Amino acid sequence: MTDTELRVSKIRNGTVIDHVNAGEALHVLALLEIDGSGGETVSLGMNVPSQTMGKKDVVKVEGRELSQNELDVLSLIAPDATINIIREYEVAEKKHVEPPETVEGVLSCPNLDCITNDDEPVQPRFDVLSEGVRCAYCETIVRDDLTDHLLA
Amino acid sequence: MRHDHLLTAKQLSRADIEAVLDRASEFAADPAAFRERHPELLLALCFFEPSTRTKMSFETAAKRLGGDIVDMGSVESSSVKKGESLADTVRVIEGYADAIVLRHPKQGAAQLASEYVDVPVVNAGDGAGHHPSQTLLDLYTIRENAGLDDLSIGILGDLKYGRTVHSLAHALTKFDARQHFISPESLKLPRSVRYDLHEAGANVREHESLEDVLPNLDVLYVTRIQRERFPDEEEYRKVAGKYSIDADTLEHARDDLSIMHPLPRVDEIAPELDDTEHATYFSQAHNGVPVRMALLDSLL
Numbered sequence: 001m002t003d004t005e006l007r008v009s010k011i012r013n014g015t016v017i018d019h020v021n022a023g024e025a026l027h028v029l030a031l032l033e034i035d036g037s038g039g040e041t042v043s044l045g046m047n048v049p050s051q052t053m054g055k056k057d058v059v060k061v062e063g064r065e066l067s068q069n070e071l072d073v074l075s076l077i078a079p080d081a082t083i084n085i086i087r088e089y090e091v092a093e094k095k096h097v098e099p100p101e102t103v104e105g106v107l108s109c110p111n112l113d114c115i116t117n118d119d120e121p122v123q124p125r126f127d128v129l130s131e132g133v134r135c136a137y138c139e140t141i142v143r144d145d146l147t148d149h150l151l152a
Numbered sequence: 153m154r155h156d157h158l159l160t161a162k163q164l165s166r167a168d169i170e171a172v173l174d175r176a177s178e179f180a181a182d183p184a185a186f187r188e189r190h191p192e193l194l195l196a197l198c199f200f201e202p203s204t205r206t207k208m209s210f211e212t213a214a215k216r217l218g219g220d221i222v223d224m225g226s227v228e229s230s231s232v233k234k235g236e237s238l239a240d241t242v243r244v245i246e247g248y249a250d251a252i253v254l255r256h257p258k259q260g261a262a263q264l265a266s267e268y269v270d271v272p273v274v275n276a277g278d279g280a281g282h283h284p285s286q287t288l289l290d291l292y293t294i295r296e297n298a299g300l301d302d303l304s305i306g307i308l309g310d311l312k313y314g315r316t317v318h319s320l321a322h323a324l325t326k327f328d329a330r331q332h333f334i335s336p337e338s339l340k341l342p343r344s345v346r347y348d349l350h351e352a353g354a355n356v357r358e359h360e361s362l363e364d365v366l367p368n369l370d371v372l373y374v375t376r377i378q379r380e381r382f383p384d385e386e387e388y389r390k391v392a393g394k395y396s397i398d399a400d401t402l403e404h405a406r407d408d409l410s411i412m413h414p415l416p417r418v419d420e421i422a423p424e425l426d427d428t429e430h431a432t433y434f435s436q437a438h439n440g441v442p443v444r445m446a447l448l449d450s451l452l
């Protein structure tokens with residue numbers, strides 16, 4: 001992120017998620033379950049010119065430092081994301097997303113014959129593959145359109 | 153075998169499989185000799201969809217070992233009808249029995265059940281998922297007839313929904329087997345099974361026609377293509393006819409080709425083959441008892 005961009009909507013404390021694939025910013029918010037109801041200020045940059053990516057999205061969440069866990073789940077839809085934790089207007093920490101081994105309660109299984117789509121007391125769980133994810137119950141592999149299966 | 157549950161054939165090593173098959177041979181040779189082996193065994197049979205064969209063979213296996221069974225009965229008459237979750241059902245039954253044999257129409261059901269109970273869960277078929285105890289008896293039969301090394305096997309029919317096919321394919325990756333999958337385009341192996349076969353470095357080929365591969369096969373494993381998988385009756389009939397095996401089909405097959413089928417069959421294999429050397433499917437079914445005895449023996 002350039003200085004100019006930072007100046008545009010500088011935040012005091014919080015998290016800036018940069019280098020999100022263009023068009024994925026809203027999915028990032030959905031994945032992090034950020035819908036504004038928590039009162040935090042959220043700013044989005046969509047299709048921002050980027051030297052490395054051509055176009056990119058940027059998400060800034062004020063007043064909230066995202067945990068490494070939350071960030072790792074992000075890797076499923078924003079593998080190139082870089083994260084800046086901001087404290088008192090300064091970048092206090094830079095983090096990268098790292099794919100977790102499994103994600104639980106984040107995605108629903110697209111296989112209607114999967115037991116997790118019945119009325120059972122389980123959270124859907126997926127193993128993360130090098131490409132896509134795989135249901136730990138029915139083994140269905142999801143590679144494309146992961147965001148279509150985000151749990152509300 | 154050092155597993156608490158048998159959920160998929162993937163979890164079995166070659167040594168696990170061979171240990172069960174060797175044990176099964178002992179049981180088959182003299183079933184009466186093992187009547188006192190597990191007199192304490194109480195096996196719960198939880199069949200959420202009907203399966204006379206698999207259920208009876210587990211029941212027979214338990215009784216041949218000196219044990220007994222408790223049977224959940226049909227789904228219609230059970231609390232499942234009243235909306236009880238599978239997780240609750242197995243947690244209740246866990247208190248009655250030493251092991252649970254589960255057949256369920258949903259994929260992943262056995263995995264789920266295993267997360268809620270401490271007694272061993274045996275997956276006796278979960279929807280289009282897996283059927284590992286069937287695979288053990290299939291392997292036992294293959295070993296008897298063709299051996300498990302330098303094996304050329306054709307697997308024919310509904311490869312997409314056929315759980316016996318999925319389990320068998322996984323298990324065969326542990327042996328020196330060339331697997332030829334023969335099916336209509338619409339019933340090819342699902343992505344998850346392909347993924348595993350690829351990861352395992354399996355020797356796999358796919359075909360639409362049986363003719364090309366038939367002359368090379370030691371074993372032809374036939375499965376039923378279900379009418380309801382096809383939206384169009386006409387499409388079904390085209391495909392079903394193409395994969396029916398009769399004496400003419402076998403003209404170019406090897407004399408020692410062994411034909412297997414998990415049964416029940418409809419018209420995939422002509423009855424005229426039943427009395428030939430090729431027909432292995434009935435002895436395959438009979439092998440279910442000693443193999444399931446050996447499986448229970450290894451889990452308890």
Ligand SMILES: [Zn+2]
Nearest residue numbers: 109114135138
């Ligand atoms: Zn699933």
